[in-house]
Amino acid sequence: MISEDIIINKINIKELFNNTSDLVLYEFKTVSEISILIGYIDGMIDTDILNSDLIKPLKESKKIGQSIISEVYISKYKEIKDLKQAIRPISTGGVIVFIDGIDSSYTFNIGQWSKRSIDIAQNETSIRGPQEAFIEDIGVNKTLIRRKVKSNNLVFEDYTLGNVTNTDISLVYIKTIVKMEVLEELKSRLQRIKTDKIIDSGNIEQYIDDDISRIFASLSYTERPDILVGKMSEGHIGVLCDGSPNVLTLPKLFIENFHTSEDQYIRPQYATFLRIIRLIAFVISFTFPSVYLSLILFHQEMIPTDLLISIATQREGVPLSSPFEVIMMILFFELLKESAIRLPKSIGQAVTLVGGLVIGQAAIDARIVTATLVIAVAVSGMAEFVVPKLREMITIYRILLVLIASVSGLYGVSLGLVMIGVQLTSMKSFGIPYMWPIAPFDRQGMKDNILKFPMPSLNKRPNVLTPKKSRKRDEDIE
Amino acid sequence: MKTLNKSKKRLLVFIIIISNIFLTSCKSAKEIDTLGIVVAVGFDLDGEDVIITNEVINPMGSSTSQQSSGQESTKFVIGQGKTIEEAILNTSLTFDRELYYPHAHTIIVGEDLVKDGFDGYIDMLSRDKQLRETTFLMVAKGAKAYEIMGINSGLSNSPGRYLHDITQENMETGKQRPLDINRFLKYFYRKSGGVVLGVVEKRDKKTANKDGKADTIEVLSVEGGVVLKEKKLVGYFTGEEMMGFNFIVGEFQRGPIVFQTPEDDKDKGNFKKNHYSTFKVFKNKTTLDMELKKDKLHLFIDLKLRGALKATQEGVDLNNPNIVKEMEKSIEKEIKRKIATTLEKAQNEFNVDTFSIAELTHRKYPELWKEIEDQWPEIFKDLDYTIRVDASINDVGFINTTKKTRESIYE
Structure with a gap:
């Protein structure tokens, strides 16, 4: 409860915040000799606004009472009856104002803190199209979205998660396009989250994923507002998390891994070509070492004679067994990748150079590995970077397939691929089949997802992601 | 059947997969x-x-x-x-x-x-x-x-x-x-x-x-x-006889045929005797057919060739269609000779049917075949045949008249 005496209030609020050092309390008197106490957290507010729009008008005010709102030039305010209600406004850049003799108080939000400016997308780069990326601040992110969708149907729904961090979460969707079943499912999953901390949207992902035991995520993420808006216009929902530049999008389709924002902006013929390249790269990236290994170990008759002789020449004098050789090279590649990512950029390049050229070449010369194998592993590694969103899955399954291949050859590899296929087709993301439009097959979806038809010919929204009465895209949305 | 619970189902799937891997009698790995x-x-x-x-x-x-x-x-x-x-x-x-x-x-x-x-x-x-x-x-x-x-x-x-x-x-x-x-x-x-x-x-x-x-x-x-x-x-x-053989069984697809340039004739051109020209086959279709004529089997060998003239002698005017026809006739004669030599050798020297003519007869006259099956070697030995060749020169190369002929025209 808030007392009429500001001295008691001062003691109470200090106690409430456990005497934290960054809580600033300032007491002053108006011209009409009324004591006022304001409190805020250092560094969380705009002090210019505080001085000119809050303290100055209050000081100069001749009669002050319940009408404090009309004296102050700040619109974001909230009336506080219980001191506990003030914790959150103060923590998010609010200034609490107690007036002597009145048993209620107000908070005014004039939050301003240092944050990164909007930058060029680092991880999802493109040549053509918008370059801006989300930043860590949820308010700025919301603005970025709103600037792209100037519609009353764009809805943000705010939540707070984590009973320690109290992180702001915001769902964003276009009300006329989104499928209500998906939205309800998402809301119910969000409400089930019980945790003390949410630091990044990756934490939320783990709580609301369909099946976290699977390596395939049923949520996607993006750092680009244009991708988010493009997805929302097809019935996806975004989950913004304060403090994270990655916005979750859901439901996720497997085929989304092969899409880039640029596909929408470049010539459709080229976009189709690129998508096919990405699909091929995906297959190569996780099957190449295992297929190579099965050919070398079990199916030597399938290798052309000249190549076989060439490989036999290289194998001569290599002390390690082929499976061990492959696994060693894959691990070496992972090492190289991890060290290049974690190190500062300037050293990172040196690591790649030393690792890639020197060690690779030296290993072949020293007859520790065969050159063909290095090519096989390097090609699969290159292909992995073409579909970076499937990196986790590719890395794990590549090693698993190599292990199966070393026991049972191509038969084992095909068995492994069947199992991956079964897993993929049985998956659902928030009730939507993961492999749409391949299984279940959808001709309209193929035009937009596997191939890329020109925009004017794609005038239907994906039917699994949008309500049944899916309208044509060129019609008006009321 | 009882419904299995989830863990039992998983175990079952696991066992099926493992047995799939190990019970296939696949050979083991070989470095x-x-x-x-x-x-x-x-x-x-x-x-x-x-x-x-x-x-x-x-x-x-x-x-x-x-x-x-x-x-x-x-x-x-x-x-x-x-x-x-x-x-x-x-x-x-x-x-x-x-x-x-x-x-x-x-x-x-x-x-x-x-x-x-x-x-x-x-x-x-x-x-x-x-x-x-x-x-x-x-x-x-x-x-x-x-x-x-x-x-x-x-x-x-x-x-x-x-x-x-x-x-x-x-x-x-x-x-x-x-x-x-x-x-x-x-x-x-x-x-x-x-x-x-x-x-x-x-x-x-x-x-x-x-x-x-x-x-x-x-x-x-x-x-x-x-x-x-x-x-x-x-x-x-021999190699020459193999050409005849390949013509009969239809496996001669591409290859050169060296034939005698037609003999001297004032109306048709000015040739010399005993000179050879080369014809390169680029397409050949052989059809074998068997017919029963007066209780005797008769073999028909039909060839249809297309090809290009690769080299000829001086003085042949290929602008003249009659000459091209003469050349074609000469090619046909050469091919017939080749086929006949091979057949002759197979019939008389080896007395063995290497051309699948027996199968052809069996297919064409299944009833008759039952009777003659045992005497086939003798029948093959005296088998009459007709060779019909249709060769056509489709291409005579970049030049169609030799130097000498051109000179005589423009003199």
Whole structure:
């Protein structure tokens, strides 16, 4: 409860915040000799606004009472009856104002803190199209979205998660396009989250994923507002998390891994070509070492004679067994990748150079590995970077397939691929089949997802992601 | 059936997958450096025993990038035994690698073995899992297989590859018969008739060297064919006769035909006698037909050829359609002669039907076939035939008149 005496209030609020050092309390008197106490957290507010729009008008005010709102030039305010209600406004850049003799108080939000400016997308780069990326601040992110969708149907729904961090979460969707079943499912999953901390949207992902035991995520993420808006216009929902530049999008389709924002902006013929390249790269990236290994170990008759002789020449004098050789090279590649990512950029390049050229070449010369194998592993590694969103899955399954291949050859590899296929087709993301439009097959979806038809010919929204009465895209949305 | 709970279901799926992997009777892994990759195989007879000669790739000698220590690119591994299989197994007593046959592209059979009767030895060709069905099968003419196998006078880096490559590259002459195991066995086990197999022969050939002196080197030639009758060798077809053979069985697809330029005729042009021109076939279709004429079988061989004139003699005016027709007639005559020679030899010298004419008769007159089946060799010997050739010159090249003719026109 808030007392009429500001001295008691001062003691109470200090106690409430456990005497934290960054809580600033300032007491002053108006011209009409009324004591006022304001409190805020250092560094969380705009002090210019505080001085000119809050303290100055209050000081100069001749009669002050319940009408404090009309004296102050700040619109974001909230009336506080219980001191506990003030914790959150103060923590998010609010200034609490107690007036002597009145048993209620107000908070005014004039939050301003240092944050990164909007930058060029680092991880999802493109040549053509918008370059801006989300930043860590949820308010700025919301603005970025709103600037792209100037519609009353764009809805943000705010939540707070984590009973320690109290992180702001915001769902964003276009009300006329989104499928209500998906939205309800998402809301119910969000409400089930019980945790003390949410630091990044990756934490939320783990709580609301369909099946976290699977390596395939049923949520996607993006750092680009244009991708988010493009997805929302097809019935996806975004989950913004304060403090994270990655916005979750859901439901996720497997085929989304092969899409880039640029596909929408470049010539459709080229976009189709690129998508096919990405699909091929995906297959190569996780099957190449295992297929190579099965050919070398079990199916030597399938290798052309000249190549076989060439490989036999290289194998001569290599002390390690082929499976061990492959696994060693894959691990070496992972090492190289991890060290290049974690190190500062300037050293990172040196690591790649030393690792890639020197060690690779030296290993072949020293007859520790065969050159063909290095090519096989390097090609699969290159292909992995073409579909970076499937990196986790590719890395794990590549090693698993190599292990199966070393026991049972191509038969084992095909068995492994069947199992991956079964897993993929049985998956659902928030009730939507993961492999749409391949299984279940959808001709309209193929035009937009596997191939890329020109925009004017794609005038239907994906039917699994949008309500049944899916309208044509060129019609008006009321 | 009771519904299984989730963990039991998972266990069941796991067991199915594991048993799928381990119960397939798949062979176990073999590292490449434990294999001796065989590129060519030779079979010979030595008294009671079979000798098998394997040409094995030597990985250290095959590398082109590194300075290898002057090692041979291939090694010859020889095994001896009562059967081919035993001979192969016996090689492991003296050789350090397991012989690996899927990359053997040629099998050479010594003449002795074919004369002795091929039957007892070739079962392994189709029964063995490792041999490919596309492997070429050839007979070493007048030699042992191992005498042939060491020769490499081509650019390939091993004798086996050299032999395989000349077999394949020479397909355009029509003078040979590249027969793989698959097709060989198809002909070999049929009831009546024989097989014509490819041959390989060692020849001395003149060559030039840096010093400018004449020299001879040993080369391999795959010209000609060997005739098997009742699974034994009866004789050889020469290269020319093989052209006739390939025309009859319809396997002459592309190749040159050298024919006599038509004789001198004032109206048609100004030719000299006994000069030859070359015609290159680029498409040929052979149709065999059998007809019953007055209780006697009569064979019709129809050929339809298209091709280009590659070279002719001076003074032939190819602008004149009549002359082109004359040339075509001459080509037809030449082809007829070739076919007749081959048929003559097959009928009278070998008395074996290697052209699948028996199958043709069986197909056409199934009732009659039952009666004549046993007397087929005699019937084949006296079989009458008609050869009808329709050759057309579709292309005469960049020039159509020779220099001399042009001069006479513009004088």
